[in-house]
Amino acid sequence: MGDDVNRTLPPDTSLEQLPFGKWLLKLRVVLRWFGFCVVTGVALALITVLYLKSKPLPPPQIGITTQILDAQARVIDHLNRGERRDPVQLKELPRSITDATLTAEDQHFYEHWGFSPKGILRAALVNLKQGRVTQGASTITQQLARNLYLTHDRTWSRKWREATLTSQLELHFSKDKILEMYLNKIYYGEGAYGIERAARIYFGKPARDLTLAESAMLAGIPRGPRWYSPLNDRQRAKARQEAILDAMVKNRRITQAEAEQAKSETLVYADHPQPQPAKAPYFRDYVLQEAISRYGLEENQVRGGGLKIYTTLDLNLQKKAEASFHRYLPKQELQGALISIDPGNGHIKAMVGGRDYATSQYNRVFSKRQPGSTFKPILYLAALENGLTPATRFESKPTTFIYQGGEYRPTNYHNRYAHRAITMGEALATSDNIFAIHTHLAIGEEEAVRMGRRLGIHSPLKPVPSLALGTSAVSPFEMVQVYATLANGGIHHQPTSILRIEDAEGHVLAGPRRQPEQVLSPAETFVMTHMLRDVFSPGGTGRRVGQIINRPVAGKTGSTDWDSWLSGYTPRLATTVWVGYDRGKRLPPGTSRHTHNIWGHFMKNALHGTSILHPRPPEGVAKVKIDPQTGEKATAACPNTKEVWFLSGTEPTQICKRHRETAPHVPSKEPSLWERIKKWWSG
Structure with a gap:
């Protein structure tokens, strides 16, 4: 058969003239290039291997502190x-x-x-x-x-x-x-x-x-x-x-x-001393967590890369915070937490996560507990935005609230009621729960939730009547952001612990990335701050703190059966303190005294030697003298008056009706003897 094929093809027939000849030519070219590439690749690979084999490895980088x-x-x-x-x-x-x-x-x-x-x-x-x-x-x-x-x-x-x-x-x-x-x-x-x-x-x-x-x-x-x-x-x-x-x-x-x-198999772990750095151990752990989780560094690099991590902490304030805890927290099972930040930039200046790091490394600054009445400023900020004012009045007496889903019967602490209508300012100072529920239901339960989100609370907040009394658990880390925003004229800074991270050669690897946000107007924060100052005045729930600190401070106390709180601020420093048990256990009577002492003495010592700042009234506020009994504009006849700041346009214009001014009474003159005789004769 092969001879027959050869006889059918002329002797000078080219490859192109064969059946599929063009494809065979292309295949030959491809095979040649493929062979060339294979040979070249093998040669390059061999050269690379020989080069890498001959090149000594650099000395390894040993871990640096x-x-x-x-x-x-x-x-x-x-x-x-x-x-x-x-x-x-x-x-x-x-x-x-x-x-x-x-x-x-x-x-x-x-x-x-x-x-x-x-x-x-x-x-x-x-x-x-x-x-x-x-x-x-x-x-x-x-x-x-x-x-x-x-x-x-x-x-x-x-x-x-x-x-x-x-x-x-x-x-x-x-x-x-x-x-x-x-x-x-x-x-x-x-x-x-x-x-x-x-x-x-x-x-x-x-x-x-x-x-x-x-x-x-x-x-x-x-x-x-x-x-x-x-x-x-x-x-x-x-x-x-x-x-x-x-x-x-x-x-x-x-x-x-x-x-x-x-x-x-039951594994038995060795007993070895827990690492206990001499200074700010809870903050140290938080910084390491931030460097790894937020800035993307790996733990080996953080611990052994010779880094310099510059933080926001002030060791002087940290020592004062720890000293307040050691002095005023009873030597019992009670635990506590403190976080203090600079309102102007969100820098964390002090952090105490518990009474003893060697015993427990759990940082309670991030523990979620019921904030109690420290939540109320969030509610009342929402109320101000919905038309209520510091002079708005509700009855303070035992009340059953009917709402969608049932009845709610809150009580005041120790069943103390004014048994009269009180203003928002008085309700804040005395921590009246009935007033808070009235406000919450009047503006709608979702309003407080939305306000909490704006101020830095990311924990779940249930829009139920009891939310007004702080029944949704939040952390001290979240609550301090609320009060720092009030101290900073409504500008919210996310708390920051790291200023920058440098490698061993001094190159900056990371730094702050968050931007501040204006979440409230300066007018709103100014009005709220003036109401919160009364918390520390005689008659307020934080009056003990007012006896410790000789400067204007604003804030709110909060107490539940299981948790004791105090969050407050000056323009220079915002601090939140929590005291309670790690496990659900009722607080002993008088626990709030420890909380107030820790907060008050820390703030007193932290601010010692600093000047007192008096924020100027911003645009959009008006000061009016009112009668607290009526919430109306006071007259000279009102026995008790108070100067109150309002959002412009919401201040009272109605004159106090209960103590309305009248023309002065002029007593009649006693008639003389002659006038009496004359009247008798004519008459």
Whole structure:
């Protein structure tokens, strides 16, 4: 058959003249280019490998102490003092720790050359499905390169350097040596650097004696040292451990029986002293959280990157806050919290999260509790915007309120009622609950919710009648924003703890990003401030504070059966204090005295030596002398009068009817004797 084909083609026939000849020519060109590219690629790859193999690795970056500084650059704390490590050889470690680590971080570590295409694809698919970055694809070699040599910024240049260093590590070291370096370098939380320190800090034993259950627990921590530390959240850490054990079964590193036995093992954690920095420990922890969660830095970098974190804290004010707590908080189970900020910029100047950091690291500044009557200024600000005024009057007496959904019978503290109509100003000073409910229902329950949101409260607020009395739980961190906004003429600043973060070379990595917002008019805050000053006057619920501080202050007390609050301010400083029990337990009688003493003495000492600022009346306010009994414009005949500030256009114009002025009475003159005789004769 081949001879027949040859006879049918002329001897000078070209390839183009053959059937499919043009396609064959194109294929030949493609194959030539493909061959050229393959050869070139192999050559370049070989050259790159030889270059990376011949180029020595740079000396690794050893952890450098990070400093946290206050607003005057005074040291609050040093972090990562030397990164103590106890190196251990891979051959000394139990198989359980290497298997658990590989399962948790890089299942195909011994199969790839430093990069995992499957891991990259899997992470990409998961992130695409979630619509955000929820899973990374870094191998153990990549993590080691990053922890040894690089910062954790997300730039293309850093990623390129990471890829280069990862390749060099794979070329210069065996897989076992890379894994050994990783286990000795990685951070396990709680100040534990490397697997040997982690074993001793968490379980009080050398790494060679770790059980399978302990190994799986430790292997789960590096992915998020604060998040997965069993000393922070044992339930979350236990779930992570069990997931790793299940994955080890799936990868045939252990049997199902071994996994179940490890899951049922009771882990006994070692007793070791909790870190207790000498200065502002609760604030220190909050700053670390902000640096990681808000500014995107990784914990290894924060603790061992040689950073300088400049904060807003004033160590002088911090010492005064702590001294007030130690002096006036009884040595019982009672706990407390204090946060003080500069209203003009939102800078946190002092923070106390509890009575004793060594005993409890829980920061109660962020604990959510019922604020009681400290919520009422929010309600009355909403009322001012809805047409009510400081002279608006409601009856103060036992009242049953009918609303959609049922009846509500609030009471006043100790059943104290005026049994007459009182003004908004008097209701604030005496903390009258009946007046508050009248106001809340008159303007609509949603109005107080909206006002709370504007002033910085993000906790759920239920639009029910009892909201007026502060029954929706909020945190001191939220309440201090409300009062700081009042102190700052209606301009709201989100509380700020970090001024800037610098790396070891002095480059600024992060700084404040939030912008202030005008949420109230200066007129509204001016009117409210003048009403809140009466809280500390004789007859007000905070009169004890008025006896401590010899300067104008404004604020509000709040008491429930479980919580005692005081939030207040001057133009220079806004402070919120909470006192109560961590668990639901009724307060002993007189607890408010401790709260008032802590707040009053701290503010007195914090403001000592500063001048008294008297804000000028802004546009949009008017001062009128009223009769508090009637809420009307006072006359000279009114026995009691008070000068009150109003929003312009809402001030009373009606003259007091109860004490209306009349023409003066002129007594008649006694008639003389002659006039009496004359009248008798004529008459």
